Amino acid sequence: MGSGPPPPFLVTSEMKRLLPWTLGLAALIAAPATAGDIPVNSTLLKIIETVEVPAQQAGALDKMQVREGTIVDRGELLAHIGDKEMELKLVAKQAEHAIAQREANNDVNIRFSRKSLEVSQAELQRALDAIANFPNAVTQTELDRLRLLAEKNRLEIEQSSEQQEIAKLTANLKxxxxxxxxxxxxxxxxxxxxxxxxxxxxxxxxxxxxxxDPVVKIVRIDRLRAEGFVRSEEAAIGLEDRAATVRVSLPNSDQLVVPGKVTFVDPEVDPVNGDVRVWVEIENADLKLRPGLRVEMSIAGDDDKETPPAEVTVDK
Known part of the structure; x- marks a missing residue:
């Protein structure tokens, strides 16, 4: 009996249902998750920080220290809103504080009260000594007056001390x-x-x-973010904090190679193409890179997780 052609391979409805899942599993098994660098697609440089600096007080601008294109440091004066009345009020408040501080440091009343107490106590002691030698040398009325005077001087010390404490609190208030x-x-x-x-x-x-009201808009350009996409199976191996390399081809210049680090891996997978968005932050110390540039980027494989030193090299 002659051998005929093999019967056609029949694909059942159950096999059709399982086919996409089977192919996806095979792709995951075959994907080189840890071998070599991971390429990042559609990478674009973007700005990390943008700030519209607002006015914190109402008034008319009397100074503008910058213009478009000015490079500024943190804390640098950008503009000034004039207020002569507030300036004079500050001078008055500082003068009031200085007066209150001098009153708080003034201890003349305390020293005088202490000296008066010494004198009154001395007089009282002499009277008591005289009575001890001569019982009728000092009348009881005079003795009571001397005791009262000494007590009064003691209370004056307390009063002067209390007034000085109040003066210190007033100075703190001012x-x-x-x-x-x-x-x-x-x-x-x-x-x-x-x-x-x-x-x-x-x-x-x-x-x-x-x-x-916004007065000035500032963007940070010394540090940029490279945004791109990797395959979902590569994002699953843990890319956070992984070292990355960004290559930038500038017109009329050699290619720049800039090290960076993965700072964000999107937990959501694009349902259309299965890609995952990743962010890599890079230094732009020489300000050669501009937001909006399309660049090439790769993330270090599993064998090299250390972040390279933050320096820019040039490929010849």
Whole structure:
């Protein structure tokens, strides 16, 4: 009996239902999860920090220290809202504090009361000594007066000490009032909360600003974030804190190689292509990199988890 062609392979409905799951499992088993660097697709440089610096007091701008493109440090003065009345009020509060402080340090009354007590006690002792030698040398009325005078001087010491303590508390109060006024006046200074580049100035000198109105917009450009996508099976091996390398090809320049570290792995998988979003932060000390650039990026494999030193190299 001759051998004919093999019968066709029949695919049942149950096999069709299990086929996608079977292929997905095979892909996971075959994927090189830890071998070599992990490529990152569609990587784009983005800004990490952007701040619109608001006014903290209402008033007219009398100084603007920056313009678009100015590089500023944290705490640097950006603009100033004028308020002559508040400045004079601070001077008055500081003067009141100085007066109260001098009163708190003044112990003349205490020293005088102590000296008066010494004199009255001496007089009382002489009277008592005289009575001991001559019983009728001092009348009872005079003796009572001397005792009363000594007691009065003792109480005057207590009173002077209490007044000095009150004066110290008053000085503390005046100091706090001056500090409050100083804080209010300090809010007329608009300072940079981060270091970066001024990219927009919303108000000009002479314009009125209200509380919370944005005055200056600053972006941090010395540290950037590279955002890209990896396959979901590669994200499952634990990429957080893994070392990464970003390669940037700049026009008319050699390729820059910048080390970084994975700071975020999105827990959600894209249902369309199965990719997972990852973030890598890199230093931009020379400010050669610009947000919006498309770059090449790879994440170190499982054999090399250490973050490389934060320096930029150039591929020739």
């Amino acid at each position: 100091e706090a009032e001056a500090a409050i006024t100083g804080e209010r006046l300090a809010k007329h200074k608009i300072v940079a909360p981060i270091e970066g580049m001024v990219v927009h100035v919303f108000r000009r000198v002479g314009e009125w600003v209200d509380i919370a």
